[in-house]
Amino acid sequence: MNRSRVILTLAVLLVGVAAGTVLTAALGRDGASVAGEAGPGLFRDEHIVFRSLRPGADQGRIAYAPPDAVENPVLAGPRCLRVAAGAKRALCLRDGGVPGRPYELVRLDDRLREAGDEPLAGVPSRARVAPGGRHFATTVFVNGHGYISLGFSTETVIYDGETGRPLANLERFTFLVNGSKDTSADRNVWGVTFAADSNTFFATVAVSGHTYLVRGDLARRTLTALRENAECPSLSPDQTRVVFKKRVNETSQDAWRFHVFDLRTGREWPLGETRSVDDQVAWLDGKRVMYAVPKTAGGRTTADIWTAPVDGGKPRLLIPDADSPTLVGGDL
Secondary structure, three states: OOHHHHHHHHHHHHHHHHHHHHHHHHOOOOOOOOOOOOOOOOOOOOEEEEEEOOOOOOOOEEEEEOOOOOOOOEEEEEEOOEEEEEOOEEEEEEEEEEOOEEEEEEEEOOOOOEEEEEEOOOEEEEEEEOOOOOEEEEEEEOOOOOOOOOOOOEEEEEEEOOOOOEEEEHHHOEEEEOOEEEOOOOOEEEEEEEOOOOOEEEEEEEEOOEEEEEEEEOOOOEEEEEEEOOEEEEEOOOOOEEEEEEEOOOOHHHOEEEEEEEOOOOOEEEOOOOOOOOOOOEEOOOOEEEEEEEEEEOOEEEEEEEEEEOOOOOOEEEEOOEEEEEEEOOOO
């Protein structure tokens, strides 16, 4: 074979390999497109949607996988700081990337394509989509402090699910404790979880050194205290239980423990997870919740997603190098 033919043959082979590599990288297991879109089965079937923290160029991107096959997730959509999904849409809270807009909320469609955005007033913290998609909510720290710090301030907003238009700032709702209106000026609200009707929701209110689990009514613009010492609630699929963080110690290393609260009976009990975890859990099914546990690996701070049964059983690792999980599809 002469030199020209060798060069031509090598060129053809290299082009073929490159094309195959691009195609393999671009197409996910369920047919995600070359633009990084999710496949058509994302919301049709049960999937855990989360933020991938695997080291590399895709760190921080949205990922999804079936609950029983989390080892090979599909990457799609943009890089985010916080992710939430439900009812054929998703939310990405991320860096704004332009002067005067340090953070933003990006609405994503059922293929995780960008459908619109809104500025955020501070550092992203929490996000939730209502079960039917009619509303969604975000919480940000307006001065960058964490929940364990003194003097932090939050902004929690509920939006229209279709247009992304802000509907209500929860700091301005009427707050009722034991039937009386509380007018304290130091109120903060965070960690929304929606009921099936999208009008009713649960959240945390902090005021005068106390935290409360509250039931919210969007139409009436009210927040009604149900019990003290509860943060970041998550409502069960059957609407009967709430899992929240309960403060059990004043030190940051072991400040919280997850507890279950039965809304019908008032009974409360701890989860089997004994580590202090600063996260808002998401329900994996009617019997288990999932949440992110920070870790240090390779000199960097990252996290793993763990799951624990709500009957108090032993927790287990679910997805390594990941955080911000929610379940979509199926009957949830």
